[in-house]
Amino acid sequence: MKVVLEQLTKRFDELVAVNNLNLEIKEGEIVSLLGPSGCGKTTTLNMIAGFERPTEGAVYFDDRNMNNVHPKNRNVGMVFQEYAIFTTMTAFENIAFGLRVRKLPKTEITETVERIAESLNLTDTLHKNINKLNLSELQRVAMARTLSTQPSLLLLDEPLSNLDASLREKTRVELNRLHDRWGITMVYVTHDQTEAISLSSRIAVMSAGKLQQFETPEIIYKRPANLFVAQFIGNPPSNILEGAIKESEGNWYFDTYGFRLDISNLRNEFSKVKHCEKAALGFRAEDIGVRMSRENGEYTAGTIYNLELLGYESIVDIKLAKTIIRALVPQNFHAVPGDTAFFKVTAEKVNLFDLETGKNFLS
DSSP states (O other), rough: EEEEEEEEEEEEETEEEEEEEEEEEEETEEEEEESSTSSSSHHHHHHHSSSSOOSSSEEEETEEEEEOOOGGSSSEEEOSSOOOOOOOBBHHHHHHHHHHHTTTOOHHHHHHHHHHHHHHHHOOGGBBGGGSEEEEEEEHHHHHHHTTOOEEEEEEESSTSSHHHHHHHHHHHHHHEEEEEEOOOOOOOOOHHHHHHHHHHHOOOOOTEEEEEOOOHHHHHEEEEEEEHHHHHHHTTTTEEOOOOETTEEEEEEEEETEEOOOOOGGGGGGOOOOEEEEEEEOGGGGEEEESSSSTTEEEEEEEEEEEEOOOEEEEEEEEEEEEEEEETOOOOOOTTEEEEEEEEOGGGGGGEEEOOOOOTOO
């Protein structure tokens, strides 16, 4: 099923929860609605499900306007953060519940439950009591119960947020396997960028009810549409330096705090930009080279502020004037706060933002 959101707006009195949202979700895609709390992602999901009616705009399933269609007639399955499992039933009985309500034949119910349980790696838990299951199994039982009714669209509202890190990872794997096997269209609400990046065909990044960017995880990471996306996506998020874009002797530079980067190779990508006195340079922690001795004039001096060991690599914080730059370095990198370090930014990997609008000159 294809889902189209056309100029979708939802107001609660003076609060605009969703503001003129336009999205087209292709059949068979997993699309994540990603953003901080209060950005409008759950309200958007509720309008798709039919729990909330749009103030303006429309929700389309394929080419059908769904605004006046009751939730029970939308053939949509929904999985919530809370499992809402029947604790007096086994896993099998929970999954079969909706099928029994529809009074399907016993053999058909058994075949359906067993098929879905296999897809979600639940076969060995079907006849266990609910109180014997771990959190990951409980969430997968909830998904299986929803899928047993064969919805055309699966909506998931932060379904993994109650799980610990290892269980979240295992359940993400099961969700990916399920999608590969069934090909069902999914809309996944989360504030966790790791979930969105690992699961999604495309991600809709939202803030304050507005769509900030709708693209593949790779493009969102490499070419964020604006400063909000650059600083929201990534762990650590993009480094942001405020400064100016200037021309000197035919070359173009980004200048700030005694740091200068030649960006002449990017000139064609922002050809409409001339001198810009209020610009920002964005670059990822992995796109910085750090040394403890200056190799050549391309390296800029800064002061080690902190070193954080992550295991196979570390994050080093380098102070440049009043700004902290975060860089990924090898595990064997040795430094202590107060040491002088020298860093070099890979010009081909940077992004350039207009500080007044926040927009990326390169996207």
